[in-house]
Amino acid sequence: MIISSCAAKPPLETGAFSPSELVELQQLDPTIQLDIRYATSKNFAGRPVYSEARAFLQRPAAEALVKVNKELAPLGYRLLVFDGYRPWSVTKLFWDITPKQKKDFVADPKKGSRHNRGCAVDLSLWSIATGREVTMTGEYDEMSPRSYVAYAGGTSEQRALRDLLRSKMEQHGFTVLPAEWWHFDYKDWKSYRIQNIPFNQL
Ligand SMILES: [Zn+2]
Numbered sequence: 001m002i003i004s005s006c007a008a009k010p011p012l013e014t015g016a017f018s019p020s021e022l023v024e025l026q027q028l029d030p031t032i033q034l035d036i037r038y039a040t041s042k043n044f045a046g047r048p049v050y051s052e053a054r055a056f057l058q059r060p061a062a063e064a065l066v067k068v069n070k071e072l073a074p075l076g077y078r079l080l081v082f083d084g085y086r087p088w089s090v091t092k093l094f095w096d097i098t099p100k101q102k103k104d105f106v107a108d109p110k111k112g113s114r115h116n117r118g119c120a121v122d123l124s125l126w127s128i129a130t131g132r133e134v135t136m137t138g139e140y141d142e143m144s145p146r147s148y149v150a151y152a153g154g155t156s157e158q159r160a161l162r163d164l165l166r167s168k169m170e171q172h173g174f175t176v177l178p179a180e181w182w183h184f185d186y187k188d189w190k191s192y193r194i195q196n197i198p199f200n201q202l
Pocket residue numbers: 115120121122182183184
């Protein structure tokens with residue numbers, strides 16, 4: 001008999017959910033910058049886990065993100081998106097390859113991630129002046145205290161940028177994850193199902 005501690009399939013969810021309408025961010029606003037790290041080997045898995053460098057969110061979350069991006073432009077920034085909707089199989093893979101003491105930084109596949117619902121986004125700020133990602137208090141997906149929203153280290157400029165991103169996102173219905181300055185959940189995430197559809201089938 002084989003006993004697995006992790007489910008091999010997404011959790012079964014009962015009840016009523018909103019219909020899914022995953023939209024591609026750059027189709028709504030091509031000025032949103034993308035750096036889809038999971039389509040490259042520059043990520044904590046050390047290899048590409050997406051075959052396409054694309055980002056999707058449920059329509060209300062995507063439209064809110066466009067508003068944030070527009071408000072940042074006069075301040076000299078655009079949004080730089082690392083990840084949006086994530087098929088459940090990728091959440092499962094992340095859990096399996098993450099050591100026990102670091103599991104706080106990844107979602108339990110038995111519960112699924114808000115990324116699987118198309119209602120979470122990982123992002124930073126991109127400077128219009130330099131054409132590059134700004135320097136935050138820590139790196140994206142860094143599994144250390146520098147990722148905490150309340151981390152008091154780094155430079156005052158880095159903390160100000162981190163706090164600017166958070167305040168703009170909060171004004172448009174997103175909530176930051178306290179352990180990850182880059183991760184935001186959209187307010188309606190509970191009303192969407194966990195999904196396991198690959199990008200090329202959306
Ligand atoms: Zn995230």
